[in-house]
Amino acid sequence: MDKKRNYTGVAVSVYLHFAVVGAATLFISQYRQTLANLWNASETQVSLVIAMVGLGRIITILFAGAISDKIGRKKTLLIALISDAIFLLGAAFANNIWIAGIAAMFFGATNSFGDTAGYPALADAYPGKTATMNSFVKAAMQVMQMLFPFFVKLIKDPKITACILALCILIDVLLTVKTTYAPQTVTSNDNSSTVDDASINAGNQPKLAVDGLMIIALGFTLCFTFYIFSLYAPYYGQYVLNQQAANANQLVSWYSIASLISVFVTSALVTKVKRLYLIMTYSIISAIGLLFMVLKPSLVAGEIGAVAVGFFTAGGVWQVGLSVLTSYFPQSHGKITSYYSFAPAVVYFVAPLVAAFVLKANSTSTLLVFWITAIIAIISVVLSATLIVRSKKFNIEG
Known part of the structure; x- marks a missing residue:
């Protein structure tokens, strides 16, 4: 079916994004001790930095959806990808918990813009298979989260890992820019009322x-x-x-x-x-x-x-x-x-x-x-x- 072929790029760009998000979700916890030393932070302070991810998500989630409907899924996913790169590089190269905390808030934004771009993009492209396509988002994250701890054992330096993941993000940015996304189900001037x-x-x-x-x-x-x-x-x-x-x-x-x-x-x-x-x-x-x-x-x-x-x-x-x-x-x-x-x-x-x-x-x-x-x-x-x-x-x- 042509529709499936036409929107395969959408699925690939969305799933690659969520795969990197799966790794990024574990980034701080897997490198907890190394990052604590880099940030001059205690174990409790590291947990507070992780909490900043949630705060960043709370701040951005309610308007991220409106932005996705207004400017489109592609541009919104690009915001999520850029935010993810800022988080990974910011957390890896930070020298105190303040910079690390700000970087963590960008990962909260990644979650907000990624969810409100990725899931709707799949719904727009595969309206008859939305539940199945959404389930594969979880698969992409779970596979990466199972593999990532083994990756961390091989690469002890979080800075190298952050750069590798940032390179994956760059590839996804280029793929997303070149991919044609499906038309949205409604025009952007629709409102909640x-x-x-x-x-x-x-x-x-x-x-x-x-x-x-x-x-x-x-x-x-x-x-x-x-x-x-x-x-x-x-x-x-x-x-x-x-x-x-x-x-x-x-x-x-x-x-x-x-x-x-x-x-x-x-x-x-x-x-x-x-x-x-x-x-x-x-x-x-x-x-x-x-x-x-x-x-x-x-x-x-x-x-x-x-x-x-x-x-x-x-x-x-x-x-x-x-x-x-x-x-x-x-x-x-x-x-x-x-x-x-x-x-x-x-x-x-x-x-x-x-x-x-x-x-x-x-x-x-x-x-x-x-x-x-x-x-x-x-x-x-x-x-x-x-x-x-x-x-x-x-x-x-x-």
């Missing part, structure tokens, strides 16, 4: 203030579940199971492997199963895995929980939720994506701040974190079930 009025006046259509808000809340709960798990899984192994720190980190390995496998399974299932039913089923299994961890703490419970959360929450189901939102409200994809991404931006800002102060962790406090995470997963079940009930009166497949 158009979506609101259409939703409110049509009784058989989703309402942004009700259905849209619930899907955005679902995006928050899904993101909270897998992000907090990835941060605190080592604490569970170390303080609840009394394992050595090195062994405790193995729970993250189970989580990562399950997440990568899930990307491909979910991308296949999403074409055969109604998306909201898929999200609800995934959320139920994640909640069961987390409850097992807190009710019957053991190594087996930890591994089961890691696989459950990795496969059923971190493997692309967040992107499936986004595809539901954009199919419910097809106008102004960039703006709608920014709404969906705002709540996770708050998670990314708050969670590292919490992690920075959990330095005297113990079994009780760690289990409390996982109780909260289990409750959040249960809220995901409730939200998706409510959306399923409401979707029965719409002419749109959920």
Whole structure:
């Protein structure tokens, strides 16, 4: 089909961007000690620099979508690529935490502009395969995140790594400039009130203030579940199971492997199963895995929980939720994506701040974190079930 051939360049440029983002996400944590020495910073200060990524995302996410709808996906993706290069080079060559913190905020901008350009660009180019194409975004990031630690073992100097990644970004910039992007679904002068009025006046259509808000809340709960798990899984192994720190980190390995496998399974299932039913089923299994961890703490419970959360929450189901939102409200994809991404931006800002102060962790406090995470997963079940009930009166497949 010509359309597929014509827009292959769009997919390649978007996926290459997210692959580099996958590596950049781990850049500070993988070179934590080296960068701390370069910045003359403590461990806590490094965590605060990571938190600045979330702050940068919060500051930019709400207007990044409007910019994407106004100037187009290509130019917005170029902003994201340039911001990513500034982050990597700034963090690698900074000599204090102030410069590093400012650089980290640019990576927050990368996430905002990348999300509001990349996902809508795929939706514009592949309107019939949005959920599947969105799932491959997660695949690009997960593959890079699994390979990047091995890369770091080979190259000890973060400056060299930053330059290599910046070269990849330059290649993507050139590719993006040369690629023809698909026409946007609406003209850039559409505004949010158009979506609101259409939703409110049509009784058989989703309402942004009700259905849209619930899907955005679902995006928050899904993101909270897998992000907090990835941060605190080592604490569970170390303080609840009394394992050595090195062994405790193995729970993250189970989580990562399950997440990568899930990307491909979910991308296949999403074409055969109604998306909201898929999200609800995934959320139920994640909640069961987390409850097992807190009710019957053991190594087996930890591994089961890691696989459950990795496969059923971190493997692309967040992107499936986004595809539901954009199919419910097809106008102004960039703006709608920014709404969906705002709540996770708050998670990314708050969670590292919490992690920075959990330095005297113990079994009780760690289990409390996982109780909260289990409750959040249960809220995901409730939200998706409510959306399923409401979707029965719409002419749109959920």
